Amino acid sequence: MLPLAIHWNVDPVMFNIGSFGLRYYSFGFLFAFVLGYIILTRIYKFEKIHLDYLDSLIVYIFLAVLVGARLGHCLFYEPDYFLTSAHWTEMFWPFQDGQYTGFQGLASHGAAVAILLALWIYWKKYRMNPVWILDRMVIVVALGGAFIRLGNLFNSEIYGVETTLPWGFVFEQNGETVPKHPTQLYESLSYFTIFAVSLWYYIRKKGQFKTGSIFGWWLVALFGMRLIIEFVKNDQVDFEAGMVLNMGQLLSLPFIIGGLVVAWLARKEKLPQGPFPQGEVMKHKESKKK
Numbered sequence: 001m002l003p004l005a006i007h008w009n010v011d012p013v014m015f016n017i018g019s020f021g022l023r024y025y026s027f028g029f030l031f032a033f034v035l036g037y038i039i040l041t042r043i044y045k046f047e048k049i050h051l052d053y054l055d056s057l058i059v060y061i062f063l064a065v066l067v068g069a070r071l072g073h074c075l076f077y078e079p080d081y082f083l084t085s086a087h088w089t090e091m092f093w094p095f096q097d098g099q100y101t102g103f104q105g106l107a108s109h110g111a112a113v114a115i116l117l118a119l120w121i122y123w124k125k126y127r128m129n130p131v132w133i134l135d136r137m138v139i140v141v142a143l144g145g146a147f148i149r150l151g152n153l154f155n156s157e158i159y160g161v162e163t164t165l166p167w168g169f170v171f172e173q174n175g176e177t178v179p180k181h182p183t184q185l186y187e188s189l190s191y192f193t194i195f196a197v198s199l200w201y202y203i204r205k206k207g208q209f210k211t212g213s214i215f216g217w218w219l220v221a222l223f224g225m226r227l228i229i230e231f232v233k234n235d236q237v238d239f240e241a242g243m244v245l246n247m248g249q250l251l252s253l254p255f256i257i258g259g260l261v262v263a264w265l266a267r268k269e270k271l272p273q274g275p276f277p278q279g280e281v282m283k284h285k286e287s288k289k290k
Helices: 024-046 051-076 108-126 130-154 183-205 213-232 247-267
Strands: 006-008 013-017 020-023 169-171
Touching (some): 024 130, 108 130
Parallel strands (some): 006 169
16 A cells, blocks of 8 residues: 555646647746846845846846756766767757757756856956845845746656655656655755745845855755755766765755855955945946836
8 A cells, every 4th residue: 555645647838829838847937037036126226236237147147047057967967968979969959850849957056157157257247246146146046946846846857766754746747656755845945945034134134244144155055955855866867876975966065165165254254345346336328227
């Protein structure tokens, strides 16, 4: 007799319009992006930072997330497949035999690296304090991660090993017959909590806190939870079998260590303070945005 479990057999497509089907995953990604933009807009207005800065930043970050997450999966998890003359174009082209297949595989660690690179490029152009930006941006990044993991749940992917716990999910879309840990929910709830705590701290401090305080502890919390949850998650790729720490955990460690370093530097006030530590302001045309 099977233990008490939740039988999960949800169609990953919300609805179809002709041959196009909108997936819960795509909807969650777009919804989180729009909601995140609204929250950041409120933050920038509250701190009297011109919204031209935010509009430029969003373009950098959006491209970084898309490109970084895709390349991160291809290079970290399946290099033997994608780094070949026969398949390398699949990293950038979501079609096979004339049919849309979508990008099968995205990695949050790749997105994180790409965001840091994009911020460096952004800083070179606008001279705005990247750590100040990260303190505010990571608040909505956690929200985005929560919705993306919910999308993984609706796709019946990236779940855990077998469990006898009453909240185990039987992912019938994949032909599973025994309950598995719903690690997508574990991560989603963790990220929602990190989002709520980060936003609460920002509001409580009214934006006045030591630069790096949110970003540093955010890295520790988010990637720390990722490291813990990976212990009950199925291997993503075959080479992870038998590893003490899988690829997701190994990639999380540098971010956790980096977060501790940033938190220490923030406490000692060794990081540049304020949005424009060099006193530079972007020269822009007058905008009607208020």
